[in-house]
Amino acid sequence: xxxxxxxxxxxxxxxxxxxxxxxxxxxxxxxxxxxxxxxxxxxxxxxxxxxxxxxxxxxxxxxxxxxxxxxxxxxxxxxxxxxxxxxxxxxxxxxxxxxxxxxxxxxxxxxxxxxxxxxxxxxxxxxxxxxxxxxxxxxxxxxxxxxxxxxxxxxxxxxxxxxxxxxxxxxxxxxxxxxxxxxxxxxxxxxxxxxxxxxxxxxxxxxxxxxxxxxxxxxxxxxxxxxxxxxxxxxxxxxxxxxxxxxxxxxxxxxxxxxxxxxxxxxxxxxxxxxxxxxxxxxxxxxxxxxxxxxxxxxxxxxxxxxxxxxxxxxxxxxxxxxxxxxxxxxxxxxxxxxxxxxxxxxxxxxxxxxxxxxxxxxxxxxxxxxxxxxxxxxxxxxxxxxxxxxxxxxxxxxxxxxxxxxxxxxxxxxxxxxxxxxxxxxxxxxxxxxxxxxxxxxxxxxxxxxxxxxxxxxxxxxxxxxxxxxxxxxxxxxxxxxxxxxxxxxxxxxxxxxxxxxxxxxxxxxxxxxxxxxxxxxxxxxxxxxxxxxxxxxxxxxxxxxxxxxxxxxxxxxxxxxxxxxxxxxxxxxxxxxxxxxxxxxxxxxxxxxxxxxxxxxxxxxxxxxxxxxxxxxxxxxxxxxxxxxxxxxxxxxxxxxxxxxxxxxxxxxxxxxxxxxxxxxxxxxxxxxxxxxxxxxxxxxxxxxxxxxxxxxxxxxxxxxxxxxxxxxxxxxxxxxxxxxxxxxxxxxxxxxxxxxxxxxxxxxxxxxxxxxxxxxxxxxxxxxxxxxxxxxxxxxxxxxxxxxxxxxxxxxxxxxxxxxxxxxxxxxxxxxxxxxxxxxxxxxxxxxxxxxxxxxxxxxxxxxxxxxxxxxxxxxxxxxxxxxxxxxxxxxxxxxxxxxxxxxxxxxxxxxxxxxxxxxxxxxxxxxxxxxxxxxxxxxxxxxxxxxxxxxxxxxxxxxxxxxxxxxxxxxxxxxxxxxxxxxxxxx
Numbered sequence: 001x002x003x004x005x006x007x008x009x010x011x012x013x014x015x016x017x018x019x020x021x022x023x024x025x026x027x028x029x030x031x032x033x034x035x036x037x038x039x040x041x042x043x044x045x046x047x048x049x050x051x052x053x054x055x056x057x058x059x060x061x062x063x064x065x066x067x068x069x070x071x072x073x074x075x076x077x078x079x080x081x082x083x084x085x086x087x088x089x090x091x092x093x094x095x096x097x098x099x100x101x102x103x104x105x106x107x108x109x110x111x112x113x114x115x116x117x118x119x120x121x122x123x124x125x126x127x128x129x130x131x132x133x134x135x136x137x138x139x140x141x142x143x144x145x146x147x148x149x150x151x152x153x154x155x156x157x158x159x160x161x162x163x164x165x166x167x168x169x170x171x172x173x174x175x176x177x178x179x180x181x182x183x184x185x186x187x188x189x190x191x192x193x194x195x196x197x198x199x200x201x202x203x204x205x206x207x208x209x210x211x212x213x214x215x216x217x218x219x220x221x222x223x224x225x226x227x228x229x230x231x232x233x234x235x236x237x238x239x240x241x242x243x244x245x246x247x248x249x250x251x252x253x254x255x256x257x258x259x260x261x262x263x264x265x266x267x268x269x270x271x272x273x274x275x276x277x278x279x280x281x282x283x284x285x286x287x288x289x290x291x292x293x294x295x296x297x298x299x300x301x302x303x304x305x306x307x308x309x310x311x312x313x314x315x316x317x318x319x320x321x322x323x324x325x326x327x328x329x330x331x332x333x334x335x336x337x338x339x340x341x342x343x344x345x346x347x348x349x350x351x352x353x354x355x356x357x358x359x360x361x362x363x364x365x366x367x368x369x370x371x372x373x374x375x376x377x378x379x380x381x382x383x384x385x386x387x388x389x390x391x392x393x394x395x396x397x398x399x400x401x402x403x404x405x406x407x408x409x410x411x412x413x414x415x416x417x418x419x420x421x422x423x424x425x426x427x428x429x430x431x432x433x434x435x436x437x438x439x440x441x442x443x444x445x446x447x448x449x450x451x452x453x454x455x456x457x458x459x460x461x462x463x464x465x466x467x468x469x470x471x472x473x474x475x476x477x478x479x480x481x482x483x484x485x486x487x488x489x490x491x492x493x494x495x496x497x498x499x500x501x502x503x504x505x506x507x508x509x510x511x512x513x514x515x516x517x518x519x520x521x522x523x524x525x526x527x528x529x530x531x532x533x534x535x536x537x538x539x540x541x542x543x544x545x546x547x548x549x550x551x552x553x554x555x556x557x558x559x560x561x562x563x564x565x566x567x568x569x570x571x572x573x574x575x576x577x578x579x580x581x582x583x584x585x586x587x588x589x590x591x592x593x594x595x596x597x598x599x600x601x602x603x604x605x606x607x608x609x610x611x612x613x614x615x616x617x618x619x620x621x622x623x624x625x626x627x628x629x630x631x632x633x634x635x636x637x638x639x640x641x642x643x644x645x646x647x648x649x650x651x652x653x654x655x656x657x658x659x660x661x662x663x664x665x666x667x668x669x670x671x672x673x674x675x676x677x678x679x680x681x682x683x684x685x686x687x688x689x690x691x692x693x694x695x696x697x698x699x700x701x702x703x704x705x706x707x708x709x710x711x712x713x714x715x716x717x718x719x720x721x722x723x724x725x726x727x728x729x730x731x732x733x734x735x736x737x738x739x740x741x742x743x744x745x746x747x748x749x750x751x752x753x754x755x756x757x758x759x760x761x762x763x764x765x766x767x768x769x770x771x772x773x774x775x776x777x778x779x780x781x782x783x784x785x786x787x788x789x790x791x792x793x794x795x796x797x798x799x800x801x802x803x804x805x806x807x808x809x810x811x812x813x814x815x816x817x818x819x820x821x822x823x824x825x826x827x828x829x830x831x832x833x834x835x836x837x838x839x840x841x842x843x844x845x846x847x848x849x850x851x852x853x854x855x856x857x858x859x860x861x862x863x864x865x866x867x868x869x870x871x872x873x874x875x876x877x878x879x880x881x882x883x884x885x886x887x888x889x890x891x892x893x894x895x896x897x898x899x900x901x902x903x904x905x906x907x908x909x910x911x912x913x914x915x916x917x918x919x920x921x922x923x924x925x926x927x928x929x930x931x932x933x934x935x936x937x938x939x940x941x942x943x944x945x946x947x948x949x950x951x952x953x954x955x956x957x958x959x960x961x962x963x964x965x966x967x968x969x970x971x972x973x974x975x
Contacts, residue, residue, distance in 0.1 A: 059155055059156065060155055060156050060157065061155045061156070061157050061158075061200065061204075061205055061209065063155070064154060064155035064212075065210065065212075068126060068210075068212045071124070071125050071126050071212060072123070072124075072125040072126070073125055073126050073127070073210070073238045074122070074123040074125045074127075074238065075238065076121075076122060076123065076127065076236065076237065076238065077235070077236070077237040078119065078121075078122075078235070078236040078237070079233050079234070079235050079236075080117050080119055080220070080233060080234040080235070080236070081104070081105065081233055082105070082106055082107035082115075082117075082231040082232055082233055082234065083095050083104075083105035083106070083107055084117065085107065085115045085116060085117050086116050086117060086118055086219075087115070087116040088113070088114070088115045088116070089113045089114050089115075090109065090110050090112050090113015090114065090115075090224065091110065091112075091113070092108060092109065092110025092111075092112075092113065092228060093107065093108065093109055093110065093113055093115060094107075094108045095107060095108075096108055096230060099134065099230055099232075100134055100191075100193065100230075101193075102132075102134070102193055102232050104232065106134070106230050106231065106232045107230065107231050107232075108136065108228065108229075108230050109222070109224055109228060109229055109230070109231060110224060110228045111138065111224050111225075111226055111227050111228055111907045112224050112907045113223075113224050114148075114221055114222065114223035114224065115221065115222055115231075116219055116220070116221045117219070117220050117221075117234065118217055118218070118219055118220075119217070119218055119220055119236060120216070120217050120218075121213045121214070121215055121216060121217075121218060121236070122215065123215055124213070124214045124215045125212075125213070126210040126211065126212055126213075126238070127210065127211050127213055127236050127237065127238060128197055128198070128208050128209070128210060128211075128236075128237055128238055128239045129147070129197070129198045129209070129211055129220075129234065129235065129236060130195055130196060130197040130198060130208075130234070130235045130237070131163070131195070131196055131198075131222075131231055131233070131234050131235070132193060132194070132195045132231070132232040132233050132235070133163055133193070133194060133195075133196065133229050133230060133231050133232065134191060134192070134193050134194075134229065134230040134232070135163065135164070135165040135166065135189070135191045135194070135227075135229055136191065136228050136229060136230050137189070137191075137228075138227040138228050138904070139227060139880070139902055139903060139904035139905075140165070140189070140278065140880045140883075140904060141165075141226065141227060141883070141888075141904030142162050142163065142164055142165065142226075142227070142276075142277075143162065143163040143164075143165070143226065143227040143228075143229045144160060144161065144162055144163075144201075144224075144225040144226040144227065144906070145161045145163070145222045145223060145224060145225060145229075146158065146159040146160070146161065146222070146223040146225055147159075147161055147198065147220070147221070147222060147223075148219075148220070148221035148222075148223065149211065149213070149218060149219070149220060149221075150218055150219050151219065151221070154211060156822070157200050157201070157202065157204075157205070157209070158198075158209070159225075159822065160201050160202075160225075160821070160822075161198050161199075161201065161222075162201035162313065163194075163196050163229060164194070164196070164276040164277075164313070164315075165189055165191065165276070165277075166189065166190050166191055166192055166194070166274050166275075166276070167187045167188065167189060167190065167274065167275050167276070167277060167278050167280070168187070168188065168190045168272075168273060168274050168275070169185040169186070169187065169188075169281075169282070170185060170186040170187070170188045171185060171186075174270075174282075174301045177594065179298070180298050181298050181299035182284065182298075182299050182300050182301040183301075183591055183594070184281055184282065184283075184284075184301065184587065184591060185281060185282055185301065186591065186595065187275075187278040187280075187281050190274065193232070195235075197239060201312075201313060202312060202516075202818070203311075203312020203313055203396070203397065203398045203402060203516070204398065204402045204403070204405065204406040205402070206360065206361070206397065206398070206399070206402055207239075208239060213236075220234065222234075224907065225906055225907065225908075226904065226905075226906045226907060227904065241357075242353075242354040242355070242356055242357045242359070242360060243356055243357060244356060244357045244358070245356040245357065245358050245376075245381060247356075248355070248356050248382075248384070249384055250327050250381065250382030250383060250384050251381075251382065253327060253382060256327075256529075256530050256531055258326075259326045259327050259529065259530055259531075260323065260324045260325075260326040260327075260328070260529040261529055261531055262529060262531065262532060263322075263323060263324075263328070263527070263528060263529035263532065264526070264528050264529075264532050264534075265320055265321075265322075265526065265527040265528070266524050266525070266526055267318050267319075267320060267524065267525045267526075267527075268292070268302075268523075268524055269282075269302075269303050269304040269305070269318075269332075269333075269521075269522035269523050269524055269525060270282035270283075270301050270302060270303060270304050271318065272304055272316045272317060272318050273317055273318060273319045273391070274316075274317040275314075275315065275316045275317065276313070276314050276315045276316075277308075277314055278880070278881070279308040279309075279314075279886070279887060280304065280305065280308060280309055280314060280316055281304075281308070282301045282302075282303070282304050283301070283302075283303050283304060283305070283306050283308070283521075284299045284300055284301055284302065284303075285302055285303040285306075285335075285521065285523070286299070286300075286551075288335070288369055288370055288544075289543045289544060289546065290333065290369065290370035290523065290536075290537070290543070291303055291333075291370065291523045292523065292524065296550030296551050296553075297550070302523065303335075303521050303522060303523050304316060304521070304522050305519065305520050305521045305522050306338075306519055306520075306521040307338060307517075307519045308519075308887075309396060309519055309520055309521075310338075310396070310517035310518055310519040311396060311516070311517065311887075312396050312397060312398050312516065312518075313395065313396060314395070314396045315393050315394065315395035315396065316393070316394055316522070317391050317392065317393045318391070318392050318393075318525050319389055319390070319391055319392075320389070320390050320392055320525070320527050321388065321389050321390075322385045322386070322387055322388060322389075322390060322527065323387065324387050325384075325385070325386045325387045326384070326385070326529070327382040327383065327384055327529075327530050328382070328383050328384075328385055328527050328528060328529060328530065329374055329375070329376075329380045329381070329382065329383070329526075329527070329528045329529075329530055329532075329534075330348070330374070330375045330381075330383055330392070330525075330526065330527055331372055331373060331374035331375065331380075331525075331526040331528070331534045332364075332372070332373045332522055332523075332524065332525055332526065333370055333371075333372055333373075333522070333523040333524040333526075333534075333536075334364055334370065334371065334373050334520060334521060334522050334523065335367070335369065335370045335371075335520075335521040335523070336364045336365065336366055336367060336519070336520050336521070337366065337367060337368050337369065338517075338518075338519040338520075339366065339514070339515075339517070339518060339519070340366045340471060340472070340473075341366075341463070341467050341469070341471025341472060341473035341474065342401055342463065342466065342467055342471075342473055342515065342518075343363045343364055343365040343366060343466075343467065343518075344363070344364045344396075344518035344519060344520045345361045345362065345363055345364070345396075345397045345398060345399030345400070345401070345518060346361075346362050346364065346394040346395060346396060346397060346520065347359065347360050347361065347362070347394070347395040347396075347397045348362050348375065348392065348393070348394055349392070349393045349395070350383065350385065350390055350391070350392055350393075351390055351391055352391070352393075355383055355384075356381075358376075358381070359375070359381075360397070360399075361397055361399035361400060362375060363399070364520050369544070370523060371536070372534050372536050374534065380530075382530055385527075392525065394520075394522075396518060396520075398516065398518070400466055401463075401466065401515060401518075404459045404462055404463060404466075404515075405512060405515045405516055407455055407458075407459050408456070408459055408477065408508060408511060408512055408515070409512045409818065409819045410819075411452045411455050411456060411508070412505060412508045412509055412512060412819050413819050413820075414448060414452055415448075415452055415480075415501075415505050415508070416505055416796070416797045416798055417798070418442070418445060418448055418449070419498070419501065419502060419505060419797055419798070419799070420693065420720070420797070420798045420799065421442050421445075422438050422442070422445075422494065422495070422498065423498075423718070423719045423720065423799060424718040424719055424720070425438055425441055425442075425719075426438065426495045426498065426719065427719040428498075428719060428721075428799070430495035430496065430498060431495075432495070432496055434495075435492055436494075436495050437491075437492075438491065438494050438495065439491040439494070445491075445494075446488050446491065449484045449487055449488050450484075450488055452481075452484060453481045453484035453485055453488070456477050456478070456480055456481040456484070457478070457481045459477055460474045460477045460478045460481065463477070473511065473515065476504075476507050476508070476511050477508070477511065479504060479507075480504045480505070480507070480508055483497065483500060483501060483504055487501075502797065502799075505797065506793055506796075506797075509796060509816075509817065509819065512818060512819060513815070513816065513818065516818065573602060573603045573604065573858055573861045574603070574604045574605070574606060574858070574861070575603060575604070575605050575606070575626045575627060575856075575858065575861050575862050575865050576605075576606045576608065576625045576626045576627070577605055577606065577607050577608070577625055577626065577627045577628075577629060577865065578608050578610050578612065578615065578624075578625040578627070578628050578629065579607060579608070579609055579610070579629045579630060580609075580610060580611065580612030580629070580630050580631070581609075581630050583609060584882075584886065585882065586607060586609045588878065588881045588882060589607065589878065590605075590607045592874065592877065592878065592881070593605045593607065596868075596874070597865065597868050601861075601864055601865075601868070603858075603861045603864060603865065605865060608625070612628065612630070612631060615628055615631070615635075619639070619644055619853060619855065622855065624853050624855060625853060626852065626853060626855070626856035626857065626858070626861075626862045627850060627851070627852055627853070627856070627862050627865060627866060628850070628851050628853065629680065629850045629869075630680060630681075630848045630849075630850070631677070631848060631849055631850075631851055632736065632848060632849075633668040633669075633738065633846060633847060633848075633849065633923075633925065634668075634736045634738070634925055634929070634930060635677075635849075635851065636668075636669045636671075636676040636677035636849055636851045636925075637668070637669065637670075637671045637676060637925035637926070637927075637929075638925070638930075639676065639851065639853070639854075640671045640672075640674065640676040641671070641927055641968075641972050642972075643854060644853060644854050644855075645676040645677070645851055645852065645853060645854060646676070646852040646853070646854055646856065646859060646862075647674035647675065647676060648674075648675050648676065648677070648678065648852070648863070648866075649673075649674055649675050651863050653867070654675070657678065657867055657870070658675070658678075660870065660871065660872060660896050660897060660898070661678075661679050661682075661870075661895050661896060661897065662682070662895075662897060662917070662920065663922070664682075664845050664920045664921050664922035665679035665682045665845065665847065665895045665920075665922065666679065666922065667921075667922025667923065667924055668847075668849075668922055668923060668924065668925050669849055669851075669925075670924065671925065671926075672974070676851060677849035677850060677851040678849060678850050678866055678870045679847055679848075679849050679870070679895035680847065680848045680849055680850050680869075680870065680875075680894070680895060681847040681848045681892070681893045681894060681895055682845050682846070682847040682893065682894075682895035682920070683806050683807060683808055683845065683846050683847055683893050684741075684806070684807060684843045684844065684845045684846070684916065684917070684920045685725060685741055685742075685745065685804045685805060685806060685807070685829055685843050686804070686805070686806075686807040686809075686810075686826040686827065686828065686829065686912070686913065686916055687701070687702075687802065687803075687804055687826060687827050687828065687829050687830065688723075688791075688795060688802065688803055688804075688805060688809060688810075688813075688824065688825075688826045689701055689801065689802040689803075689824065689825060689826070689827070690795065690798055690801035690802065690820070690823060690824050691823050691824060691825060692798075692820075692823045693720075693798045693801035694801060694802065697714060697715075697718065697720075697801075699711055699714060701802075701827055702802075702830045703830060703831065703839065704830050704831050704832060704833055704839060705746070705775075705830050705831075705832060706833075707830060708722065708830050709783075711802070712779075712783045712785075715801075715802075716783060716784075720798075720799060720800065720801060721785065721786060721789075721794065721799060721800040721803075722783075722785060722800070722802055722803060723786075723789065723791050723794070723795070723800045723802065723803020723804060723805060724742050724779060724780075724785050724803070724804060725740060725741045725742040725804055725805065726787065726788055726789065726791075727740055727742075727780075727787045727788070727937065727940055727941075728787070728788050736930045736933065736934075737930075737933035737934050737937055738846065738923075738933045739754065739844070739923060739932055739933045739936055740776075740933070740936060740937070740940070741804075741843070741844055741846070742776060742804065743772065743773065743776045743936060743940075744843075744844035744923060745804075745829060745842065745843050745844060746772045746775060746776055746832070747768070747769065747772045748840075748842040748843070748844065748921050749831060749832035749840045749841070749842050750768050750771070750772050750832060751768060752766065752768035752769055752772055754923055754924070754932060755924060755926055755929075759924055759926045760926075760965065760969065760975075761962060761965065762932065762958050762961040762962050762965065764932075764936070764954055764958045764961065765954065765955050765958040765959075765962075769954065769958075770950070770951050770954055770955070773939065773943075773950055773951075773953075773954040774950040774951065776940075777940060777943045777944055777950050778950075780940075780944045781943070781944055781947075787944070791803055791805050791809065792809065792812055792813060792816055792817070795813070795817075795824070796813075796816070796817045796819075796820060804829055806846075807826065807893070807913060807916075808891075808893055810826060810891075810909070811888055811889045811890070811891045812889060814888050814889070815887065815888055815889040816889075825909070825912075826909065826912060826913075827912050828841050828912060828915050828916040828919070829841055829843055829916065840919075841916065841919045842919050842920075842921050843916065843919060843920055843921070844920070844921055844922075844923050845920040845921065845922055845923075847893070847895055850866055850869060850870065852866060870895075870896060871896070872896055872898040872899050872902075873899075875892075875894045875896040875899035876894075876896075876898070876899040876902040876903070878892060878894075879891070879892035879894055879899060879902075879903050880902075880903070880904075883903070883904065891903060891904075891905075900917075901914075926965060927965060927968035927969050927971075927972055927974065928961070928964035928965035928966075928967065928968035928969070929965070931960060931961045931964040931965070932961055935957035935958070935960050935961050936957070938957050939953040939954045939956070939957040939958075940953075942956075942957075
């Protein structure tokens with residue numbers, strides 16, 4: 001009887017549960033069966049679409065031009081004198097008379113501020129705009145301005161108008177080191193008056209911008225974003241379009257009668273007279289015997305361009321002296337083995353003009369080695385040139401690939417937007433047994449997927465057509481399109497496919513970045529009469545085989561660790577310096593040493609590129625260097641404890657030298673009343689945020705940690721994430737773990753410290769230390785924040801629209817994520833409200849240093865080198881050289897205060913960076929201090945993963961830290 005009663009009770013319970021489930025399903029789905037489940041904190045679909053449209057930086061140029069194709073292009077040419085402005089803002093705005101040989105009044109504009117002019121347009125239509133400008137000395141980067149017409153930016157791209165500087169080799173003759181190797185020529189500015197027609201700095205638009213202006217008076221405004229410039233005038237006109245080759249005189253000349261004979265002019269690529277960027281320096285090609293000059297054993301400067309010449313808009317100029325007027329062929333010895341599946345495109349101009357339409361996008365196709373590329377191929381083009389000197393320019397252009405790349409970039413933006421909206425419903429880890437019905441909750445989801453699938457298939461087909469073959473470039477795009485089709489066919493599988501979807505969109509982002517990069521290496525330029533062929537030497541199989549044999553033979557005798565000049569035994573004063581970074585950095589540094597330090601000081605430097613993991617064993621064995629560079633914060637004090645580092649305060653001018661750095665930069669290298677290193681770099685966290693996503697969610701940038709907690713609640717409801725500094729183990733055994741920067745930030749802002757009693761004890765078990773630890777771990781226990789993640793990728797998709805990370809992430813995002821340019825920013829970290837109502841935004845600093853070893857034979861010489869290296873002009877020059885060498889991604893985070901001021905940051909972003917820099921605090925290094933970061937990490941995991949109460953965890957592990965500090969102090973005889 002009891003068993004029957006139990007069965008009846010079980011059946012009744014089951015019926016009740018099923019009925020309840022049906023009721024809930026009915027309510028959440030709506031009576032008509034359509035989903036009514038809008039996740040908390042998100043916006044209705046129509047409103048989100050409107051926000052996305054607004055936050056895409058206004059409309060792009062394509063949308064701006066839609067509907068204006070039938071507009072006339074009046075034959076008008078109006079010049080606006082720069083000095084006739086109606087309004088100017090900014091301290092650096094001033095008039096200049098007859099500046100640098102230019103008659104009349106010019107206007108100097110700084111890197112901040114704006115200038116307004118009025119113009120009376122005589123007829124409604126489309127117009128080009130250009131500026132005659134002089135690139136005055138600044139921070140060595142391209143000049144950037146935003147254009148406003150009648151107070152508004154007409155389209156997104158007009159916010160990023162770019163004006164080039166002019167660079168050239170400092171010396172005409174290539175210098176050599178004492179090993180017979182050529183030294184890379186230093187690049188210096190050679191400013192001149194230039195006219196730049198306003199065009200797309202991204203390179204997607206192949207022709208200059210056309211602005212639609214109605215008849216009447218308009219206000220033109222140029223707002224400074226970066227770098228100063230002098231403007232002579234602004235011009236309103238319509239640029240002439242280049243005619244097709246078939247309409248030129250050269251194409252119509254069927255024979256060579258009366259034309260120049262037996263002319264062969266060869267110009268070495270490295271002999272370029274000007275270039276648009278310091279990255280376009282002459283380079284050394286050692287992998288081929290086809291280049292000239294050639295050496296299998298020594299470094300020879302023999303080419304120009306290569307991977308550095310990869311971004312749209314970069315140009316190189318050569319000068320050619322033609323012996324007589326007539327028709328000529330133009331060719332290049334070039335190598336394009338960088339991008340397979342697409343080809344590199346260049347725009348060729350002669351004396352500033354495109355000779356005919358085909359030269360606006362001359363293709364250089366893929367090949368594994370050097371070859372002769374004659375313009376026009378087998379049916380070589382004939383170029384008419386008058387007797388005398390001419391300037392030939394090759395400018396990097398996206399050519400036929402421009403619309404394809406832009407389509408993929410736009411598609412990527414839309415797919416990432418859809419990813420965020422799916423994420424708001426399913427979260428990052430969807431329940432595979434639940435039907436989320438995302439296609440119902442996001443009404444336009446399948447339509448967007450269908451449109452993007454078709455767009456990507458069209459791009460793939462066009463890629464195949466342009467390249468003439470199938471390639472990995474095409475395969476990646478087709479994979480994304482195939483996945484979209486599968487999601488359209490089976491919408492219920494969308495949540496389960498999210499991981500693959502995210503991976504594929506990440507691949508698309510990489511594709512956009514790589515497709516925009518079209519490198520080309522030039523060995524030589526040729527101008528020949530139409531009866532001559534260009535000789536191809538050193539390109540045969542026997543030449544290649546001989547080259548490989550020579551390289552192998554010489555590898556037994558060359559020390560590849562030595563950089564530049566090597567001091568000989570007769571030299572009176574020599575310093576041996578070890579550097580652990582890349583060869584490009586070492587080569588740049590050695591060139592600077594040989595150019596300025598050694599001639600001025602008489603001290604020779606042997607610079608060696610080594611693995612810095614060998615520093616300790618080498619020092620213990622007596623084989624270490626005099627100076628070690630780019631070492632971590634923990635090494636100087638650890639060497640000092642063992643009497644292996646030199647106390648720099650013993651030098652009489654140390655107090656003057658330390659004034660070049662903030663006090664926070666010196667703190668990690670101070671020990672027992674001495675200082676044992678000079679800071680090279682200093683880094684700290686900033687708060688990065690996506691403007692578009694926060695606007696979409698109706699959120700403001702948080703100012704304090706209470707704001708962060710409020711923001712976390714909304715992000716969590718929408719299945720988005722906040723990026724706290726990663727909590728992770730050391731990437732290899734034996735490497736010191738610094739204290740987590742987020743805990744350090746909150747500890748400093750709460751008025752706490754890592755050590756007490758003159759750094760003899762850990763202070764993590766103090767009231768402030770414990771409360772801060774509890775506050776820190778609650779972000780992970782209460783809000784389930786991720787401990788390890790890839791910030792750049794999640795920030796790019798919008799899954800993590802806000803986060804704290806090292807400020808050097810700015811450099812990576814600038815290059816890594818072009819599709820979100822203008823849609824993100826960074827500001828100082830959230831602060832802690834103090835008793836007086838002020839906001840404490842203190843952050844800990846990290847970085848690297850240069851240290852003198854106790855075994856240095858000539859300590860005065862080593863000190864002279866350290867002073868020179870960390871000085872303002874040298875740090876500024878190195879920072880600019882590295883950015884010139886490797887692009888914006890390599891912007892140098894120097895610790896020198898004035899040197900950082902001179903690096904080419906956009907003015908608005910640098911203001912935020914400098915504001916945070918003022919509040920950076922240093923964390924001292926103490927004997928046994930390596931246990932601090934390690935056991936803080938252990939305590940964190942014991943609380944967050946092991947679910948042990950925060951106070952108990954930090955108290956337990958602080959005892960380990962106390963014991964280790966005590967042991968180490970006893971070991972080194974410290975009180």
